[in-house]
Amino acid sequence: MGLDRAYERLTALAVAALHERDPARLWPMLAGALADLCGGEAVIHKRDDWSERAGTIGAAPDAAAAELKRLGDTDLALLRACYPLAQHYADRTDRRPVTAHRAAGRDWPDSPTARLLSDVWDVDHVMGVPLPEHTTPVTGCLVYRSGTDFTDDHLAMAERAQPLLAAVERQRQLLEEWQRALGPAAEPEERAAECALTPRETTVLLLLTEALTADAIGRRLGISVRTVHKHVENIYRKLGTRDRVGTVLRAQRLGLVPPPGPP
Incomplete structure (x- = not known):
């Protein structure tokens, strides 16, 4: 070849x-x-x-x-x-x-x-x-x-x-972390597919819930900050949100990410 x-x-x-x-x-x-x-x-x-x-x-x-x-x-x-x-x-x-x-x-x-x-x-x-x-x-x-x-x-x-x-x-580790956090009965892959989120967008969404900056998300995934921002824009559009906080809250309501823990 x-x-x-x-x-x-x-x-x-x-x-x-x-x-x-x-x-x-x-x-x-x-x-x-x-x-x-x-x-x-x-x-x-x-x-x-x-x-x-x-x-x-x-x-x-x-x-x-x-x-x-x-x-x-x-x-x-x-x-x-x-x-x-x-x-x-x-x-x-x-x-x-x-x-x-x-x-x-x-x-x-x-x-x-x-x-x-x-x-x-x-x-x-x-x-x-x-x-x-x-x-x-x-x-x-x-x-x-x-x-x-x-x-x-x-x-x-x-x-x-x-x-x-x-x-x-890195993608595998995050997807497994996501599955463990939601539990075996949550069927997170189906919920993400219903929202048209790609697996890559799902991992970015998971890191958004950890309050990481775009720079930190990029380092975690091995991608550029510009690519992170592009994924975030796609997530906002697909979830019908405008900012990080609203996106995380909506993702929690949809069962896409774990609910907030106790204060």
């Missing part, structure tokens, strides 16, 4: 991800697309602190996810240890994508991790695509492929995708 075509796919993926109302679907959506964009065949994705024993872990496509679930504790711990990428990122602040072969050199093909990947998924190479803002060694995606190692173009595309991964992770 040429870089121009890949960038078009990346833009389309960003639009699709930021319009997805179910936060549980975001990482599987990204993982499958990332494998295709970066010349991979399978992806493991993680979004929290990851150790050899703990941390949320998923895989795409479905066949890779099924194989992951069949791994025993010993093999799973070896996979979670993420040799040699965990040590590579722990030793530096640079979060640019890198391949296991480039990080470990000749030690990679004969490592226990490489042998496990060959046995389980029939792949030879792995590329780390960490979330750029995280300080933990590997929080993000591991992309796998067989045959030759990932090329410079694959690495460039993965680096181009990193800001999208970070933005979608």
